[in-house]
Amino acid sequence: MDEKQPLVNAQILSNTEVAPGYFVLSTEIKEPISKPLPGQFVMLHLFCKGDMVLGRPFSIYGFSRRSGRSKLKILYRVVGQGTYYMSLLKRGASIKLMGPLGHGFELPNRDYRIALVSGGIGVAVLHYLSRFLKASNVTAYLGAKNSTVLVGLDLMEKNAASVKVATDDGSYGFHGLVTELLHQDIQSNAVMPDIIYTCGPVGMLRAIAAFINRTSVYCEACIEERMACGTGLCLGCAVAVKEGGRIVYRRVCKDGPVFLLRDLAWDPSADDPLNGISI
Amino acid sequence: MIKNAPPSTSVRIAGLHLKNPVMTASGTFGYGEDLSTYMEPNCIGALVTKGLSVEPRLGNPPPRIMETPSGLLNSVGLQNIGVRNFIQEHLPKLRAYNVPVIANIYGETIDDYCKVAEILSSEKGVHALEVNISCPNVKCGGIAFGATADSASEVAQQVKQASRLPVIVKLTPNVSDIAEIACAVEKAGADAVSLINTIMGMSVDIETRRPHLKSITGGLSGPAIRPIALRMVYEVFRRVHIPVIGIGGIMNASDAIAFLIVGASAVQIGTANFIDPAVAPKIIVGIESYLANHGIGNIQELIGSLRID
Numbered sequence: 001m002d003e004k005q006p007l008v009n010a011q012i013l014s015n016t017e018v019a020p021g022y023f024v025l026s027t028e029i030k031e032p033i034s035k036p037l038p039g040q041f042v043m044l045h046l047f048c049k050g051d052m053v054l055g056r057p058f059s060i061y062g063f064s065r066r067s068g069r070s071k072l073k074i075l076y077r078v079v080g081q082g083t084y085y086m087s088l089l090k091r092g093a094s095i096k097l098m099g100p101l102g103h104g105f106e107l108p109n110r111d112y113r114i115a116l117v118s119g120g121i122g123v124a125v126l127h128y129l130s131r132f133l134k135a136s137n138v139t140a141y142l143g144a145k146n147s148t149v150l151v152g153l154d155l156m157e158k159n160a161a162s163v164k165v166a167t168d169d170g171s172y173g174f175h176g177l178v179t180e181l182l183h184q185d186i187q188s189n190a191v192m193p194d195i196i197y198t199c200g201p202v203g204m205l206r207a208i209a210a211f212i213n214r215t216s217v218y219c220e221a222c223i224e225e226r227m228a229c230g231t232g233l234c235l236g237c238a239v240a241v242k243e244g245g246r247i248v249y250r251r252v253c254k255d256g257p258v259f260l261l262r263d264l265a266w267d268p269s270a271d272d273p274l275n276g277i278s279i
Numbered sequence: 280m281i282k283n284a285p286p287s288t289s290v291r292i293a294g295l296h297l298k299n300p301v302m303t304a305s306g307t308f309g310y311g312e313d314l315s316t317y318m319e320p321n322c323i324g325a326l327v328t329k330g331l332s333v334e335p336r337l338g339n340p341p342p343r344i345m346e347t348p349s350g351l352l353n354s355v356g357l358q359n360i361g362v363r364n365f366i367q368e369h370l371p372k373l374r375a376y377n378v379p380v381i382a383n384i385y386g387e388t389i390d391d392y393c394k395v396a397e398i399l400s401s402e403k404g405v406h407a408l409e410v411n412i413s414c415p416n417v418k419c420g421g422i423a424f425g426a427t428a429d430s431a432s433e434v435a436q437q438v439k440q441a442s443r444l445p446v447i448v449k450l451t452p453n454v455s456d457i458a459e460i461a462c463a464v465e466k467a468g469a470d471a472v473s474l475i476n477t478i479m480g481m482s483v484d485i486e487t488r489r490p491h492l493k494s495i496t497g498g499l500s501g502p503a504i505r506p507i508a509l510r511m512v513y514e515v516f517r518r519v520h521i522p523v524i525g526i527g528g529i530m531n532a533s534d535a536i537a538f539l540i541v542g543a544s545a546v547q548i549g550t551a552n553f554i555d556p557a558v559a560p561k562i563i564v565g566i567e568s569y570l571a572n573h574g575i576g577n578i579q580e581l582i583g584s585l586r587i588d
């Protein structure tokens with residue numbers, strides 16, 4: 001019988017709290033796995049934790065490979081039971097993961113002006129993406145609640161020509177939302193991005209979608225949704241997407257997690273006619 | 280000690296010959312097109328497709344899933360591409376596998392069920408129908424048909440008439456006496472029953488006071504429901520003469536074997552595919568070693584072999 005093993009072992013190298021409630025998990029994988037494309041994710045399984053049965057999806061914060069061993073980093077925030085148990089993982093412990101999974105960002109094929117726009121933990125995926133871009137083309141916008149939970153700034157500074165920060169309480173950088181800062185910069189022509197890559201809360205994505213609506217800016221958004229499988233089997237992680245004048249549900253795990261921002265349908269009516277819908 | 284031949288794991292269900300009793304449950308392996316990504320597709324006993332309706336269905340708005348203790352609450356709402364698209368886009372690939380394909384069918388009306396059954400009957404490569412009268416996540420049809428013996432047997436009888444294919448009826452556990460429903464569909468001509476579909480459940484975020492699922496309630500699957508499923512398979516097996524297919528939180532070979540012992544002729548793996556999409560072949564290997572280790576030459580000796588003193 002052909003033994004295909006989608007789950008691989010990962011050993012914990014470190015699990016460090018970088019800001020209150022924010023951790024960087026660093027793992028080593030000895031089995032062969034593909035190099036993740038920016039925007040792809042992994043399903044992480046703790047397996048040892050009693051009544052939790054499903055894996056959890058995480059975007060990739062860092063990846064490197066040396067002499068056949070892969071090192072994979074995840075930046076995560078403790079929000080529930082799964083991430084709480086993750087935060088207790090100690091060096092040497094073993095977990096399982098599956099991936100890289102999903103459809104990542106389209107990388108630019110020439111020198112476009114790029115804005116990376118993150119909200120909160122969304123910085124994780126954009127930091128990994130920034131390593132695939134030419135720093136001189138990149139302006140990064142980081143949004144956070146306050147300076148205490150502003151994570152990923154130091155690394156982003158290495159991969160971008162300029163980094164601009166907005167905090168909700170004004171404790172660091174611009175006082176307000178990161179989208180307000182970006183909008184202000186675009187209106188004053190301080191930045192004129194050809195491409196925006198973004199990841200963050202829905203409110204942030206909606207705000208960007210609203211002000212680039214009538215512009216030629218190309219925008220890709222990496223979105224998140226609860227997943228059971230991560231492999232496209234369960235249809236649990238549905239996102240409403242506009243396609244050919246209709247609204248259909250696509251799978252965040254397999255068709256995404258990166259989508260064209262203009263394709264995302266924000267308020268699909270539950271009463272959309274079902275007949276003739278192309279799925 | 281005499282070295283025996285490897286134990287026989289083949290079973291016959293509803294006229295189908297399965298090389299082993301392990302199937303993938305409906306809605307947990309799509310239309311089967313990804314099977315070969317994770318395993319040698321010919322290793323499994325049968326493949327059950329995602330529920331198919333006459334017309335494509337959008338499915339329910341998200342959030343559709345929530346993990347609960349040892350389980351998964353879902354309200355996908357039978358999102359599917361429709362039976363005709365399935366035939367055009369996916370069936371050709373499945374025909375290339377050497378695996379019986381069981382098409383799971385769904386309708387809002389009995390006519391709908393019959394229409395899907397008819398369409399599939401004329402297609403090469405569909406070996407049986409599994410009639411879903413047990414989905415808790417749709418407004419019309421689904422569980423409404425499975426809730427009473429009368430309506431369940433009505434659907435079973437009509438689908439049986441509309442199709443030349445063997446008919447398996449998938450039962451809901453959200454009833455007071457599942458064995459009564461099983462008996463009714465047997466009488467109506469069903470060739471087998473599969474059970475259980477998900478158990479209706481709910482989960483609430485106490486901070487926002489909102490349900491975790493957009494559809495408010497959903498269907499619970501996973502290890503949380505296994506003892507309930509096992510009990511129901513046991514009860515149904517004692518009352519019907521047609522084969523019973525056991526479903527409900529099977530995560531490994533031991534779980535599958537327990538279902539066989541209480542009377543299941545085969546099992547379906549559901550939620551476990553989400554955790555490890557290559558779990559089915561592992562369960563098959565586990566069943567084979569159990570048979571070998573216990574000196575059981577033929578899996579038939581195990582089915583319904585529960586010992587009660």
